[in-house]
Amino acid sequence: MAMNYKKWMMATLAGGLFVTSLVACSSNGTPSITPASNPSAEDSKATTEPKSELKTLQIWQKDDYNTYPVAQYLEQKTGYKVQYDMLPQDKPEDKLNILIASGEPYDAITIFGSTDFKALYSDYAQKGALIELGPLIDKFGPNIKAVIDPEALEAAKVDGKLYAIPTKSISNVNTSLYIRQDWLEKVNMKSPTTLDELTAVLKAFKEKDPGGNGDKNIPLTVKGEAAFIDNIAGAFGIPNFWNDVNGKMTPRILDPAYIEYVNYVSDLFKQGLLDKEYAANKDATAKEKFTSGKAGMILLNWSDVPTIADALTKNIPTAKASYISALKGKDGKAGLAAFRGFDRLTFIPKASKHPEDAMKWINAKLEKETFLNMTIGEENKHYTLKDGTYTPIQPIFSDERNAANNFLTGSDDTNYPIYWQARVRKDMRLFEAWEFMNKKEPANTKVEDPLGFAPYLPEFSKSFQQLNTMVGDYTMKLVFGAEQLSGLDAFIAKFKSEGGEASYNEVNDWYATAKK
Amino acid sequence: MHKKTIRDRSLDLFIYLFLLLMGVVTLLPIATVLSKAVSDESAVISGKVGIFPVGFQLQTMKYVISSSQFITSIGISILVMIVGTVLAIALTALTAYPLSKRYLPGISFIMLLFVFTMLFNGGIIPNYLLMKELHLINSLWSLILPALISVFNMLVIKSYYESLPESLEESAKIDGASNFTILFRIVIPLSGPVLATIALFYAVYYWNDYFNPMLYINDAGLKPLQLYLRDIVMDADSSSALNKSADDMMNASPEGVRSATVIASIIPMLLVYPYLQKHFVKGVLIGSVKG
Numbered sequence: 001m002a003m004n005y006k007k008w009m010m011a012t013l014a015g016g017l018f019v020t021s022l023v024a025c026s027s028n029g030t031p032s033i034t035p036a037s038n039p040s041a042e043d044s045k046a047t048t049e050p051k052s053e054l055k056t057l058q059i060w061q062k063d064d065y066n067t068y069p070v071a072q073y074l075e076q077k078t079g080y081k082v083q084y085d086m087l088p089q090d091k092p093e094d095k096l097n098i099l100i101a102s103g104e105p106y107d108a109i110t111i112f113g114s115t116d117f118k119a120l121y122s123d124y125a126q127k128g129a130l131i132e133l134g135p136l137i138d139k140f141g142p143n144i145k146a147v148i149d150p151e152a153l154e155a156a157k158v159d160g161k162l163y164a165i166p167t168k169s170i171s172n173v174n175t176s177l178y179i180r181q182d183w184l185e186k187v188n189m190k191s192p193t194t195l196d197e198l199t200a201v202l203k204a205f206k207e208k209d210p211g212g213n214g215d216k217n218i219p220l221t222v223k224g225e226a227a228f229i230d231n232i233a234g235a236f237g238i239p240n241f242w243n244d245v246n247g248k249m250t251p252r253i254l255d256p257a258y259i260e261y262v263n264y265v266s267d268l269f270k271q272g273l274l275d276k277e278y279a280a281n282k283d284a285t286a287k288e289k290f291t292s293g294k295a296g297m298i299l300l301n302w303s304d305v306p307t308i309a310d311a312l313t314k315n316i317p318t319a320k321a322s323y324i325s326a327l328k329g330k331d332g333k334a335g336l337a338a339f340r341g342f343d344r345l346t347f348i349p350k351a352s353k354h355p356e357d358a359m360k361w362i363n364a365k366l367e368k369e370t371f372l373n374m375t376i377g378e379e380n381k382h383y384t385l386k387d388g389t390y391t392p393i394q395p396i397f398s399d400e401r402n403a404a405n406n407f408l409t410g411s412d413d414t415n416y417p418i419y420w421q422a423r424v425r426k427d428m429r430l431f432e433a434w435e436f437m438n439k440k441e442p443a444n445t446k447v448e449d450p451l452g453f454a455p456y457l458p459e460f461s462k463s464f465q466q467l468n469t470m471v472g473d474y475t476m477k478l479v480f481g482a483e484q485l486s487g488l489d490a491f492i493a494k495f496k497s498e499g500g501e502a503s504y505n506e507v508n509d510w511y512a513t514a515k516k
Numbered sequence: 517m518h519k520k521t522i523r524d525r526s527l528d529l530f531i532y533l534f535l536l537l538m539g540v541v542t543l544l545p546i547a548t549v550l551s552k553a554v555s556d557e558s559a560v561i562s563g564k565v566g567i568f569p570v571g572f573q574l575q576t577m578k579y580v581i582s583s584s585q586f587i588t589s590i591g592i593s594i595l596v597m598i599v600g601t602v603l604a605i606a607l608t609a610l611t612a613y614p615l616s617k618r619y620l621p622g623i624s625f626i627m628l629l630f631v632f633t634m635l636f637n638g639g640i641i642p643n644y645l646l647m648k649e650l651h652l653i654n655s656l657w658s659l660i661l662p663a664l665i666s667v668f669n670m671l672v673i674k675s676y677y678e679s680l681p682e683s684l685e686e687s688a689k690i691d692g693a694s695n696f697t698i699l700f701r702i703v704i705p706l707s708g709p710v711l712a713t714i715a716l717f718y719a720v721y722y723w724n725d726y727f728n729p730m731l732y733i734n735d736a737g738l739k740p741l742q743l744y745l746r747d748i749v750m751d752a753d754s755s756s757a758l759n760k761s762a763d764d765m766m767n768a769s770p771e772g773v774r775s776a777t778v779i780a781s782i783i784p785m786l787l788v789y790p791y792l793q794k795h796f797v798k799g800v801l802i803g804s805v806k807g
């Protein structure tokens with residue numbers, strides 16, 4: 001027996017060795033599968049002394065950051081070798097929480113600037129997981145002070161201290177109503193400019209059958225997620241989730257115009273002018289109906305225009321489509337919601353090993369020439385410049401700068417909106433659609449989200465999503481006739497008790513001080 | 517042999533037709549994705565593509581298969597699957613053998629320790645911290661090591677060993693065979709089918725594993741296929757649209773590309789499965805008959 005035990009011990013030992021030796025082998029073996037890291041690093045002649053290697057965490061993108069041309073350019077220009085990791089596309093918050101909680105030594109972390117991520121950021125800052133950037137900026141961030149909009153910097157503060165470099169969103173109108181021009185011509189009408197004209201046009205679409213679909217014409221199709229139809233909502237003075245009513249920030253449901261809006265849309269629905277399947281429509285189903293020639297109008301984002309236009313003309317070669325202008329309501333109100341706020345937030349966690357270098361790196365990326373090249377490339381190679389207009393050179397622009405926006409850690413807020421247009425000019429249809437909504441329309445129709453630069457408001461952030469869904473569902477039911485406006489007071493009471501009241505007070509406390 | 521009556525035959529026919537229909541129904545979703553992958557993008561957008569492709573083209577497939585991220589991911593997945601399965605099956609089989617010997621002292625206590633891990637474990641954060649302290653974050657070993665021994669699989673092998681007649685080992689011992697000879701020349705060859713089955717379980721586990729890489733892998737060059745797929749399929753999902761800037765919207769992958777990625781990613785498994793499944797069925801059967 002003793003003999004046997006010895007052997008078993010040997011076996012266990014051998015097993016152990018077997019595993020460890022494999023571990024050792026493969027840790028050498030694995031890199032052969034990972035893509036070869038950028039070769040350009042070796043011939044960077046400018047760098048005099050070796051700078052510390054930085055580790056950053058980024059938002060998900062399709063291509064690997066490390067092999068993307070922008071990464072190589074930045075390494076050459078700033079002298080910092082950077083390892084880019086990325087968050088997953090699915091539930092990035094969860095992964096981020098784990099990484100922050102376990103103190104992963106990232107030197108810079110860039111996240112989205114939307115309400116939910118803003119809440120995460122404030123939470124980290126308050127719990128002391130982030131480095132306060134003020135002193136670092138004073139020392140190493142002259143460019144940050146010079147080019148980033150002070151209003152954005154102010155809005156990114158938590159309890160009066162700055163913990164993140166904000167990248168401001170370019171304030172765009174994104175969504176409006178897109179109409180079949182050839183249908184308009186067939187029914188002999190002009191593009192609608194008021195709500196009444198819209199009703200008339202939709203009626204003509206239904207009755208005169210310009211699409212040749214018989215009684216299957218859908219005058220207007222909208223995806224179910226959009227309980228408030230952009231552009232139409234603007235004509236009632238409620239383009240954004242919250243709007244100023246007599247000096248008070250008011251959510252749509254509490255807005256006196258809400259009832260008028262619901263009446264108008266449910267009237268469209270009753271007359272058969274709005275898609276019967278409105279509530280059930282997914283984004284893709286609405287697009288199917290429009291591109292197959294069944295629908296005369298669709299609520300559409302300008303970024304979808306090239307694909308939609310291609311699919312439409314393939315199915316119906318004579319089809320033509322364009323956006324309608326901002327519709328006017330009965331007292332001349334009109335408005336298109338424009339995004340306002342942060343696109344990204346970049347912070348340095350306490351676990352960082354090189355916070356000073358990280359700040360120098362962020363600062364170096366905002367150097368005028370570096371920033372220009374990083375975002376849209378090199379003149380006459382990636383773009384041409386004429387009369388202040390940047391036009392991309394394809395296909396190299398798309399190949400090498402398409403994902404450049406993901407490399408932003410703060411932006412030159414005066415110039416970037418101009419550079420950025422090069423990205424829209426990569427397809428002229430895209431550009432025209434964007435230009436129509438954002439440049440050709442009178443400036444007062446563009447209504448920026450008034451809460452975009454609000455500081456972190458805990459009550460508001462907590463219930464924002466949930467209340468929106470609640471109001472959206474209710475509005476949809478009113479439109480369909482499943483609920484009656486007589487029950488509105490009861491619903492408002494419910495809305496208030498489920499966080500609506502607290503949000504309202506919190507938002508207006510801030511708004512009162514912000515207006516001054 | 518007794519003759520089949522008309523009633524039997526018609527019943528057979530009905531059963532065959534019914535099973536055929538069921539088979540076709542399960543294939544439908546795959547067929548739609550496949551035809552979306554090889555159809556013209558504008559046909560996909562206008563919702564014209566059902567079971568059959570419209571405007572057949574292979575450009576999208578080509579684009580997906582030649583994308584460097586896709587090739588990297590599939591390579592990582594294959595590597596993890598092969599190394600993981602080989603190590604896991606070896607360790608599981610070796611662990612099960614001594615545990616199947618009831619006469620070894622303290623064996624029931626050791627068994628208890630194994631079973632304990634089936635019921636209780638540390639949870640996500642402690643596991644993450646463990647991996648971090650072991651410096652396995654961003655290493656493929658973080659995907660392989662945690663799953664090396666699945667206690668359940670180990671128990672299956674153990675009970676199979678126990679079902680082998682004891683007299684077989686005794687007679688080998690009388691002939692002068694050592695414990696190793698018995699294990700490697702008698703027990704393991706006799707356990708071929710059950711080992712193949714368990715190997716398949718491990719292979720499928722490693723191939724499908726999404727959660728571990730999601731936690732432990734941040735480097736895009738080390739992402740296995742499941743992670744890559746999830747990212748691609750989520751890309752155009754409108755539920756995440758709240759976070760998307762105009763730039764992200766402009767760069768979202770069209771539905772055709774997503775379908776093509778899904779199709780391309782199931783090809784390796786489709787190629788391997790028929791060969792493995794033979795063993796799979798045999799393994800389960802032999803085990804049950806002998807046991």
